[in-house]
Structure formats: C-alpha cells, structure tokens
Amino acid sequence: MMAQQGPARADLVLKGGKVVSDRTIREADVAIANGLIVAVGTPESMPAAVGTLDVSGKHILPGAIDAHVHFRTPGYSYKEDWESGTAAAAMGGVTTVFEMPNTHPPTATAEALRQKLELASPAYVDYGLYGLLAEDNLEHIEDLITGGVAAFKCFMGNTFGNLPSPSTGAMLEGFELIAPHGLRISLHAETASIMARRQKRLEAAGRCDPLAHLASRPAIVAVEAVSRAAILAEWTGARIHVLHISSADELRVLREAKARGVDITGETCPHYLLFDEQAYRDLGSLIRVNPPVREKFHQIGLWQGLKDGTIDMIATDHAPHSTEEKIVENIWKADCGFVGVETQMMLMLSQVALGRLSLCDYVRLSATAPARAFGLYPSKGIIEVGADADIAVVDLDRPFEIREADLHSKGRVTPFEGMTGRGTPVHTLVRGRFVMRDRELVREAKGHGMSVRRIQRMPRPQPANLAQTMKHIVSV
Ligand code: DOR
Numbered sequence: 001m002m003a004q005q006g007p008a009r010a011d012l013v014l015k016g017g018k019v020v021s022d023r024t025i026r027e028a029d030v031a032i033a034n035g036l037i038v039a040v041g042t043p044e045s046m047p048a049a050v051g052t053l054d055v056s057g058k059h060i061l062p063g064a065i066d067a068h069v070h071f072r073t074p075g076y077s078y079k080e081d082w083e084s085g086t087a088a089a090a091m092g093g094v095t096t097v098f099e100m101p102n103t104h105p106p107t108a109t110a111e112a113l114r115q116k117l118e119l120a121s122p123a124y125v126d127y128g129l130y131g132l133l134a135e136d137n138l139e140h141i142e143d144l145i146t147g148g149v150a151a152f153k154c155f156m157g158n159t160f161g162n163l164p165s166p167s168t169g170a171m172l173e174g175f176e177l178i179a180p181h182g183l184r185i186s187l188h189a190e191t192a193s194i195m196a197r198r199q200k201r202l203e204a205a206g207r208c209d210p211l212a213h214l215a216s217r218p219a220i221v222a223v224e225a226v227s228r229a230a231i232l233a234e235w236t237g238a239r240i241h242v243l244h245i246s247s248a249d250e251l252r253v254l255r256e257a258k259a260r261g262v263d264i265t266g267e268t269c270p271h272y273l274l275f276d277e278q279a280y281r282d283l284g285s286l287i288r289v290n291p292p293v294r295e296k297f298h299q300i301g302l303w304q305g306l307k308d309g310t311i312d313m314i315a316t317d318h319a320p321h322s323t324e325e326k327i328v329e330n331i332w333k334a335d336c337g338f339v340g341v342e343t344q345m346m347l348m349l350s351q352v353a354l355g356r357l358s359l360c361d362y363v364r365l366s367a368t369a370p371a372r373a374f375g376l377y378p379s380k381g382i383i384e385v386g387a388d389a390d391i392a393v394v395d396l397d398r399p400f401e402i403r404e405a406d407l408h409s410k411g412r413v414t415p416f417e418g419m420t421g422r423g424t425p426v427h428t429l430v431r432g433r434f435v436m437r438d439r440e441l442v443r444e445a446k447g448h449g450m451s452v453r454r455i456q457r458m459p460r461p462q463p464a465n466l467a468q469t470m471k472h473i474v475s476v
C-alpha cells in the first residue's frame with residue numbers, strides 16, 4: 001500500500017469548543033476523518049480540513065450511550081419503530097442505543113435477530129441488539145451470539161410483552177452458557193412471584209388507584225432479584241448489569257457484590273432521579289413504570305449512588321406507548337413506561353446547571369461507563385484520537401422546555417411534559433456524520449446507524465502524524 005503523501009486532510013474540524021471527558025474539560029479543536037477522531041488539540045495542531053464548524057461557547061461531549069431502549073419493532077410499530085426511535089435518539093445527543101428484546105416476536109432466536117437487524121436498517125444512530133435469555137430458548141443462545149447480539153436481557157419479572165420470567169434454574173444455565181463469551185446479561189430485576197401475589201391482594205381489596213402500583217412492587221421485589229442474580233453471576237463468572245435501579249435498598253446489594261469481585265454494573269433513569277411518590281398524585285396512571293417511581297428517600301439514595309459510583313450509568317428505559325394506553329382510570333390497565341431517549345441529556349444537563357452533578361460526572365454516567373460496560377470503549381464513550389467520532393455538541397446555557405409535540409417518537413406521552421431547564425444538545429454526530437444539526441434532524445442520515453457488532457475497524461492507511469494512537473478495535 002502506498003504511503004499517503006503531503007498533509008493529512010480531515011473531513012471536519014470542530015473549532016473553539018471545550019472537550020469534556022469523565023475527568024477533564026479542556027479547550028481543544030477536534031478533527032474528524034473517515035468517521036474517526038484523528039486529532040484533538042490546539043488550532044495549530046489541526047490538519048487541513050474540508051469543512052470546519054465553529055463551536056465556540058459550546059461543549060463537545062462523547063455522544064450518550066443509552067443501554068436501555070425499547071423500539072417496539074417488530075410487533076408494536078404503532079408505538080415506535082427504528083426510524084422514529086433513532087431519530088429521537090439523534091435529537092437527544094444519543095449516538096448508540098441498546099435495544100430490548102420484548103418485541104413480538106421477541107429477540108429469542110437467531111431468526112428473530114436476523115429479522116430485527118433488517119428492521120433496524122433505517123437507524124440514524126448506532127445500536128446494539130439485546131438477545132433474550134428465557135426459560136425456553138437456551139438452545140438458541142449460541143446462535144444469538146454468533147448472529148451478533150451485543151448483550152442479553154433477562155426478565156426476572158414480567159412487564160410489557162408479558163414474557164414469562166425464567167426459573168432460577170434456567171437463569172443459572174443461561175449464565176453458564178453466556179459467561180465464557182463475556183457478553184453482559186442485563187436484568188429486569190424484579191421478582192415475579194412477589195409482585196403477582198401483592199397485586200392479587202390489592203385487586204381483591206378493590207385497589208386500582210395509581211399508588212396501588214407502587215404498593216404491589218415494594219423495594220424487596222428488586223432487592224431479592226438483584227441479590228439472586230448477583231449470586232448466580234458470582235457462581236458462573238457471568239457479567240451482569242442491573243437495569244433501572246429504583247430503590248436505595250438495591251445499592252447495598254450492588255456495593256457488596258462489587259466488593260466481592262462480581263462483574264456487576266447498574267443504571268438508573270431520569271424518572272427515578274426527578275420524580276418521587278408525589279408523581280402518582282400529580283400525574284396519575286401516566287407515571288406507571290416498572291419498576292415504580294418510589295418514595296423520596298429512595299430518590300435521595302439514588303443521587304448518592306450516582307456520585308459515589310455504586311450506580312455506574314444513566315439509561316432511559318425509553319418505553320413508548322400511546323396516550324390512550326397510558327391515561328386510564330384503572331391503574332392495572334395502564335401500559336408501563338414512557339419515552340425518554342430524546343430528553344435524557346437535556347434533563348441531566350439541567351441538573352448539572354443546578355449543581356447536582358458535575359459535567360465530567362455526567363459524561364462518565366452517560367457515555368464512558370456504558371461504553372466500558374458493554375465492550376465499546378475506547379472506540380466509543382470518549383473524545384480521543386482513534387475513537388469513533390460519536391459526538392454531542394451541547395450548549396449549556398440554552399434553555400429548553402419539554403413538549404410532547406416536539407418529540408420524534410411515535411408514542412410521545414411523557415411525564416416530563418412542560419419541564420424546563422438549561423442545557424441542550426445542538427449537534428449530534430455518529431461516526432463523523434451529522435445526524436442532528438442546529439437542532440434539526442438530518443434526514444439524509446437515515447440508515448447511517450450500524451450494529452456495534454458489525455462495525456469492523458479495518459486498518460486504514462494513515463499519515464504518520466495522525467496515527468500515533470490509532471487503535472483498531474472490533475466492538476464488543
Ligand atoms: O415500565 C416498563 N416498560 N418497564 C419495563 O421494564 C418494560 C417497559 C416496556 O417495554 O414497556
């Protein structure tokens with residue numbers, strides 16, 4: 001191969017911004033070529049570029065990696081599909097999503113995975129697909145891995161889609177099968193039998209008010225499930241991830257498991273950080289989500305867990321439903337969950353503006369930690385030479401108001417309606433390509449997103465001055 005002659009040429013240089021990592025904020029320009037970051041530094045150190053963009057006054061963050069979204073297709077495309085869901089992600093500064101398997105059919109076989117990979121082709125942003133770990137699909141686990149799942153999901157408690165929760169025996173065998181491959185197993189950690197009995201008793205007593213949902217799922221539901229999963233992970237060496245941590249009580253289990261050397265990570269979501277019990281009175285059935293939003297002392301504990309590192313990351317559990325499915329009289333009839341992928345960054349940046357979180361902590365929680373946990377680091381989750389140019393340019397001063405009508409999802413109803421704050425993503429780039437620019441979706445970028453298991457980083461000829469720290473990494 002011929003060595004490239006003359007000065008290197010970048011496709012784009014972002015000029016005059018502040019580059020944020022999980023540890024530092026520094027003034028630096030960022031050069032992008034072939035979808036990768038090829039230089040970070042002073043203006044003089046930048047290569048010549050085809051295009052430049054002045055981002056002075058703005059911050060350059062690694063795009064958020066949302067490890068928990070439901071894009072509903074196949075099966076429930078009227079709630080969301082890959083085009084609408086990833087458009088919402090792009091608008092929210094999210095450059096990679098991990099999509100859940102509770103579609104219809106569920107992503108439980110290699111055939112279902114192939115189908116979903118095809119349906120995902122209009123994606124604006126990169127994605128990992130979860131494979132299902134269930135009672136009756138253990139014989140499909142190896143094929144799902146070969147077929148390209150990025151991680152597994154196990155529903156220990158039932159939720160939307162009503163996938164039956166596997167027995168502890170099936171979970172153990174699933175963990176044994178997956179552990180040698182190193183893929184992480186994410187857990188909907190709520191114990192089905194506790195919830196089913198409580199709900200039955202509440203219904204028998206005539207309860208169908210919003211707070212009955214919380215009463216049917218006390219924190220022990222989650223504590224028992226997290227504890228059991230941690231023991232199975234310790235026994236098998238499987239890597240696990242606790243989805244949507246909703247209670248302060250789960251944190252002790254997480255801390256103790258981490259201290260014992262279990263490879264366990266955990267996430268919480270904006271709704272657990274920003275709402276408490278009062279939301280049932282204010283919002284009624286709209287706030288119904290699994291696990292439930294809880295009492296104030298849990299919320300306080302979760303903020304503490306974010307700061308001390310017990311909780312590794314923020315995800316959204318983006319779970320679109322129609323307004324008619326959410327706003328109902330009888331709480332047991334309300335679909336659980338709501339959209340979140342488009343609003344997470346704004347909501348959390350507004351908390352940064354209020355001083356509840358540092359900007360570096362936000363980058364750690366939204367990008368660097370999920371990249372590490374799901375095997376994407378350092379290709380993703382960091383603004384550094386050799387990484388994918390997955391970038392959210394944010395304006396920390398720009399005010400926002402969340403309005404359903406502005407969202408890009410299909411099922412848009414959100415408990416965050418009308419919330420205001422400061423801190424807005426203004427441009428989103430995925431592997432160097434704008435998918436959102438000046439707060440507008442770049443429609444031509446539809447289909448640019450790729451499965452993170454398919455992005456092969458082939459060695460490319462690189463001018464010596466750009467190549468020092470270039471890494472060629474196959475994701476996951
Ligand atoms: O509230 C929820 N909704 N929790 C989940 O775990 C699933 C989600 C959904 O798919 O609607």
Ligand code: ZN
Nearest residue numbers: 068070100317
């Ligand atoms: Zn979920």
